Amino acid sequence: MGIREKVNRELRSGLYTLFILKSVDALGETYGYEIIKYIEKKSNGKIKMKDATVYPVLRYLDRHKILRSFWATTGSGVPRKYYALTDEGKKLLKELMEDYRELEILAKNILEVKE
Amino acid sequence: MGIREKVNRELRSGLYTLFILKSVDALGETYGYEIIKYIEKKSNGKIKMKDATVYPVLRYLDRHKILRSFWATTGSGVPRKYYALTDEGKKLLKELMEDYRELEILAKNILEVKE
DNA sequence: TTACATATATAACACTGTTAGGTATAAGGT
DNA sequence: ACCTTATACCTAACAGTGTTATATATGTAA
Numbered sequence: 001m002g003i004r005e006k007v008n009r010e011l012r013s014g015l016y017t018l019f020i021l022k023s024v025d026a027l028g029e030t031y032g033y034e035i036i037k038y039i040e041k042k043s044n045g046k047i048k049m050k051d052a053t054v055y056p057v058l059r060y061l062d063r064h065k066i067l068r069s070f071w072a073t074t075g076s077g078v079p080r081k082y083y084a085l086t087d088e089g090k091k092l093l094k095e096l097m098e099d100y101r102e103l104e105i106l107a108k109n110i111l112e113v114k115e
Numbered sequence: 116m117g118i119r120e121k122v123n124r125e126l127r128s129g130l131y132t133l134f135i136l137k138s139v140d141a142l143g144e145t146y147g148y149e150i151i152k153y154i155e156k157k158s159n160g161k162i163k164m165k166d167a168t169v170y171p172v173l174r175y176l177d178r179h180k181i182l183r184s185f186w187a188t189t190g191s192g193v194p195r196k197y198y199a200l201t202d203e204g205k206k207l208l209k210e211l212m213e214d215y216r217e218l219e220i221l222a223k224n225i226l227e228v229k230e
Numbered sequence: 231t232t233a234c235a236t237a238t239a240t241a242a243c244a245c246t247g248t249t250a251g252g253t254a255t256a257a258g259g260t
Numbered sequence: 261a262c263c264t265t266a267t268a269c270c271t272a273a274c275a276g277t278g279t280t281a282t283a284t285a286t287g288t289a290a
Contacts, residue, residue: 003179004207007132008214010246013278014129015222017122022226033237043221053278055239064118078237078286092119097226099123104219106158107130111137111212125277128247148268168247170270193255193268 016049018100020057021093024067024085031080032058058083066092131164133215135172136208139182139200146195147173173198181207 023035030038032054040048058081061067066089073079085093138150145153147169155163173196176182181204188194200208 003176003181004210004214006245007211008218009278010132011129011215011218014126015218016278017125019222019225031237037236039225042225044224046217046221047225050279051238052240052280055237056277059239061118066118078284080237095119096122099119100126100226102161103123103126103130106161107134109159110134110154110157110162111215121276124247131247146268165248166269167249167271170268171246174270193253195268 012047016053017057017061018096019047019049020054021061021066021085021089021096024083025090025093029082029084031082033080061089065089127162131168132172132176133211134162134164135169136176136181136200136204136211139198140205140208144197144199146197148195176204180204 019039020035023038024030027034027038032051035058036049036051036054058067058069062069062083065086067083068086069081069083071079071081134154135150138153139145142149142153147166150173151164151166151169173182173184177184177198180201182198183201184196184198186194186196
């Protein structure tokens with residue numbers, strides 16, 4: 001794999017947890033597959049997270065009380081595991097958004113130097 | 116370690132290679148230790164990269180002709196290994212900066228939703 | 231019946247930052 | 261003399277995380 005691709009993957013992967021949390025926030029009660037499609041759509045098809053990336057993250061956040069979850073086996077179709085932000089999750093997301101914006105500024109300081 | 120700290124570390128680590136390349140670009144011929152201090156200064160002391168992170172990255176980029184390197188043992192003091200961007204490295208940095216700016220926009224699409 | 235979309239899960243693997251330790255020179259304080 | 265700090269580089273072992281590959285299962289369209 002090329003270096004450009006490698007660095008791009010590193011850049012994206014750092015954002016994954018934040019993307020997932022924000023998606024749950026925007027969608028309300030939602031599930032893994034929908035989150036993947038949501039992010040893909042919002043990024044104009046540019047960011048396609050792997051299911052094997054998303055599902056473990058969701059379970060991790062669930063275990064740590066950032067998300068709550070329940071199975072919905074209503075009617076037909078494959079059962080879905082729904083997730084939603086807990087109060088703790090909402091607080092975390094708020095903090096992470098502040099952290100992200102601060103990091104963006106720091107990155108700008110480093111990356112926009114002309115000398 | 117807390118989740119907030121974990122996510123923050125993920126966010127930062129994705130930027131490390133780009134920070135290093137941009138630092139070499141800004142400093143001209145430079146060396147690992149100076150890069151670490153440069154990034155620390157530019158980020159107001161907020162980003163302190165570990166030497167064990169920076170040196171392997173520099174050697175990796177050197178091996179892949181993105182950087183060129185030479186030892187300077189002039190006079191007294193500990194010998195320094197200097198690095199500079201190759202033509203290929205300059206091209207890569209330019210591409211990565213475009214990639215980064217594009218990713219920033221994609222991230223904005225996902226993270227700045229109010230609905 | 232074939233293929234695709236939907237929907238979740240886990241094991242094995244590769245990659246990468248951290249922790250921890252080692253080596254070495256030089257300056258400043260006690 | 262001694263100790264600490266700053267400078268300067270390196271590597272091994274560890275932990276964490278995304279990818280690849282695989283498995284399971286339902287519903288729909290060609």
